[in-house]
Every structure is written in structure tokens, then in C-alpha cells.
Amino acid sequence: MAATTTLSNTPATDPVIDPFGRSITYLRVSVTDRCDFRCVYCMAEDMTFLPKKDILTLDELDRVCSAFVRMGVRKLRLTGGEPLVRRGIMNLINGLGRHLESGLLDELTLTTNGSQLERFADQLYAAGMRRINVSLDTLDPDLFKKLTRWGRLDQVLRGIQAAKDAGLKIKINAVALKGVNDGELDRLIAWCGDEGFDLTLIEVMPMGDIGEQRVDQYWPLSMVRADLAQRWTLEESDHKTGGPARYFDVKETGGRLGFITPMTHNFCESCNRVRLTCTGMLYLCLGQNDSADLKEVVRAAESDGPLEDAIRAAIALKPKGHDFIIDRRRRPAAVPRHMSTTGG
Ligand code: SAM
Ligand code: SF4
Numbered sequence: 001m002a003a004t005t006t007l008s009n010t011p012a013t014d015p016v017i018d019p020f021g022r023s024i025t026y027l028r029v030s031v032t033d034r035c036d037f038r039c040v041y042c043m044a045e046d047m048t049f050l051p052k053k054d055i056l057t058l059d060e061l062d063r064v065c066s067a068f069v070r071m072g073v074r075k076l077r078l079t080g081g082e083p084l085v086r087r088g089i090m091n092l093i094n095g096l097g098r099h100l101e102s103g104l105l106d107e108l109t110l111t112t113n114g115s116q117l118e119r120f121a122d123q124l125y126a127a128g129m130r131r132i133n134v135s136l137d138t139l140d141p142d143l144f145k146k147l148t149r150w151g152r153l154d155q156v157l158r159g160i161q162a163a164k165d166a167g168l169k170i171k172i173n174a175v176a177l178k179g180v181n182d183g184e185l186d187r188l189i190a191w192c193g194d195e196g197f198d199l200t201l202i203e204v205m206p207m208g209d210i211g212e213q214r215v216d217q218y219w220p221l222s223m224v225r226a227d228l229a230q231r232w233t234l235e236e237s238d239h240k241t242g243g244p245a246r247y248f249d250v251k252e253t254g255g256r257l258g259f260i261t262p263m264t265h266n267f268c269e270s271c272n273r274v275r276l277t278c279t280g281m282l283y284l285c286l287g288q289n290d291s292a293d294l295k296e297v298v299r300a301a302e303s304d305g306p307l308e309d310a311i312r313a314a315i316a317l318k319p320k321g322h323d324f325i326i327d328r329r330r331r332p333a334a335v336p337r338h339m340s341t342t343g344g
Contacts, residue, residue: 015072016311018284018318026075026273027068031061032086033278037113038149039137041175041204045149056280058092060298064276067307069099074106081278084116093127100128111135111173115151117159121166131169133200134160137177138184139191147180164195171198171258178219185224189232193253200245200258205287221259228257244271268321274314282311284318292317 015023032055038045056064065076076096083089099105110124111133124132136156138144144153163170172192174181185201192199203221225248228234233251240247245258268285275283280295292314297307 013070013072015074016315018315020269020318020320022270022272022318023072024272024274024315024318025073026077027065027073027276028077028079028273029061029065029276030080030278031078031083031089031092032081034085035080035082035113036085036115037082037151039113039151040147040149041177050279054295055278056295056298058088058095060280060295061092061278062095063298063304064280064294064307065096066099067304067311069104070304071308071311074104075109076105076107077109077111079111082113082115083110084112084120090120090123090127093124093129097128107131109133113148113151114156114159114163118155118162121159121162121168124163125166125168129168131171132163133171133173134163135173135175136160136188137174138181139187140184143181143184147177160195170195171200173200173202175202175204176219176221176224177204182219182227185228186231189228189250189255189257190253193250193255196255198247198256198258200260202260221261225259232257271321274318282314284314285321287321288319290317290319 015025017023034049035043037043038047069076076099078089078093080086086092093108093110096105096108100108108127108129109131110129112135114134114136117132117134134156136144137147139153141153144151144156160170172188174185174188176182176185188199201221201224204218225234232253234248234257235251237247237249237256239256245260247256247258249255250257271285275286276294277283280293280298282292282294284290284292292310294307294310294314297310300306
């Protein structure tokens with residue numbers, strides 16, 4: 001069944017402003033907690049997934065996303081879990097594409113592990129998507145297998161090629177893991193330069209219990225950058241994507257390299273986003289537990305008024321910032337949710 005086309009599509013209002021004066025114009029939506037990979041820094045191998053009744057249907061997801069769009073959100077990113085393993089996901093994406101056509105939305109995009117791109121790339125482009133993020137931490141097939149547990153590098157590379165052929169602009173995201181993929185970054189930088197992909201490096205964040213000492217994986221990007229600068233000429237760039245990355249031009253490749261540094265550099269003061277989980281929980285900050293349950297509101301009323309009121313009330317609770325700390329004295333994860341719950 002196609003995602004709803006009957007829902008109201010009234011013009012956008014000005015964005016909702018939070019108590020710290022930040023306009024909320026960016027919604028990230030985790031459309032499923034499931035995934036076909038089990039990346040070591042993201043999930044335990046024996047994850048228990050949520051029962052179907054707890055998950056918003058595609059129509060409910062469309063309703064909540066559309067309410068945000070009417071309330072001034074200009075950018076929607078679908079994530080997960082792996083968004084492309086959710087059954088019927090193209091119905092949701094095609095449905096949300098109407099907001100691009102109407103001009104209410106500037107961008108509809110996706111963060112994916114790339115495993116299903118070969119199948120979906122053309123459809124994503126046809127739905128109005130123009131840019132996607134693909135997570136890829138290494139170009140070494142054995143290390144890829146070790147890191148993702150269940151993934152296959154050749155399948156992901158075919159997916160990335162299909163996305164490129166379809167006309168999608170690609171940004172590669174790599175989590176920097178000390179002692180794990182340190183030796184891979186030069187190869188990733190060179191490859192992204194050759195392929196014309198931007199590359200963003202991400203610090204590992206203390207989310208969810210994954211049964212490993214995260215402090216052992218944590219590698220501050222300030223150190224990564226100092227190391228890379230010995231081999232690459234990195235020139236500060238004023239490029240912005242609406243996300244929290246700081247970009248540098250890599251002179252040798254002509255490509256762009258971004259750093260997302262939630263741990264070493266707090267970027268909360270310019271945060272314009274909120275996050276919706278597949279169960280309808282709205283999280284106001286990736287690194288805090290402040291949230292509002294929109295599922296109950298959506299299921300309780302057919303009209304969207306109560307939903308819009310609940311969104312406004314939730315944004316009024318957006319905290320000033322996160323307080324991630326990775327340290328040996330704080331063994332439990334700082335935030336108990338896995339990244340796959342809130343979406344990266
Ligand atoms: N499955 C999709 C993917 O891998 O791109 C989308 C969801 S995944 C949770 C989104 C991003 O979060 C990925 O780039 C992943 O590397 C990153 N991620 C997962 N756990 C993380 C953690 N603990 N710290 C930092 N990044 C993490
Ligand atoms: Fe799946 Fe993405 Fe988490 Fe890897 S990072 S386990 S691909 S949700």
C-alpha cells in the first residue's frame with residue numbers, strides 16, 4: 001500500500017524555535033531498528049529487536065514527518081537501523097517526495113550501509129533524492145567483515161557504484177576506531193578523491209551497551225587530523241551541509257574531508273535537529289534522554305492538531321547540549337540507547 005496521499009499538506013509555518021533560540025529545521029528519522037549488519041561499535045551480535053506493534057506504520061511515519069514539514073522542517077534524513085531493509089520503504093520515500101515537489105522540503109536524504117543500494121538507487125533518485133550518506137569504515141574486505149560481522153564489501157561497493165550511476169551525490173561516513181581502521185584512512189581519502197565522494201570521519205560515541213570497552217576504540221579526531229596532516233595538505237573550508245561536520249579541502253585529491261567531533265568539540269550551540277525513532281519517540285538530543293512519545297498522540301487522534309501541539313511542547317524541552325564522556329571510571333554507556341535506535 002502506498003504511503004498516504006490523503007494527509008493534509010497545508011503550507012509551512014516558520015520553524016519552531018527552542019528555548020535557546022535554535023530553529024528546528026532538520027528531522028532525522030530512524031525508520032527501523034533492524035539491520036542486516038552487526039557493526040561492532042553499534043550493535044551486539046545477538047540484538048533483540050522491537051515487536052512490530054511498537055513500530056510506527058509507514059502511514060504513521062508519513063504523518064509525523066509531514067507534521068514536522070508543515071512546522072518548518074526543511075531537511076529530512078531517513079536512517080535506522082538500516083532504512084533500506086524496512087519492508088515497503090519506497091512507499092514512504094515516494095510519499096515524502098511530494099514535499100520536495102511542493103517546495104516545503106529542501107532535501108530528503110538517507111544514511112545507509114549501502115547493502116541494498118544496488119536494488120534501490122534508481123528508485124531513490126526518481127523519488128527526488130539527490131544526496132545520500134553511505135557508511136564505510138574500510139576498503140579491506142577482511143576488516144570490513146570483522147567490523148560489520150555480517151556485511152560483504154563487494155556488495156556495498158556495487159551499491160555505491162549503482163548510486164553513483166543513478167546520479168546520487170555520495171558522502172562516505174567512516175567511524176575512526178583506534179587500533180582498528182587507523183591504517184585505512186589514507187586509502188579511504190585517496191579512493192574518495194578518485195570517485196568524487198566527500199568523506200566524513202566520526203568519533204565513536206558512547207551509545208548502547210555493546211559488550212566492549214569503548215574507551216579502547218575511542219580515537220579523538222584532533223589526533224587523527226594531526227596524523228593525517230603529516231601526509232595530506234588539509235585546508236580549512238567553509239563548506240556546510242546543515243550537519244555538524246567541519247570540512248577541509250584535501251589539496252592532493254581535490255576532495256573534501258569532514259570531521260564530526262561530538263567528543264572533542266561540542267557543536268551543540270548550532271544544533272538545528274531533532275530525532276524520531278521508529279517507535280515514535282522524539283529525542284531532542286542524540287546525547288540526552290529528554291524525549292516525547294508521539295506514537296500515543298498519533299494513535300489517539302485522527303486530526304493532526306494534537307500531534308503538532310505535542311511536537312511544539314517537546315521542542316520546548318530541547319536541552320542545551322549533550323555531555324558525552326568516555327572514561328574508564330564510567331563503564332556503562334552514557335546513553336543507554338544504541339545508535340541504531342535513535343539513528344546516526
Ligand atoms: N545503517 C545505516 C548506516 O550504517 O549508515 C544507518 C544507521 S547507522 C546507526 C548511522 C551511522 O551511525 C553510521 O555511520 C555508523 O557508523 C554510526 N554509528 C553507529 N554507532 C556509532 C557509535 N557508537 N559512535 C559513532 N557513530 C556510530
Ligand atoms: Fe547496522 Fe548501521 Fe549499526 Fe552498522 S552502523 S549495525 S549498518 S545500523
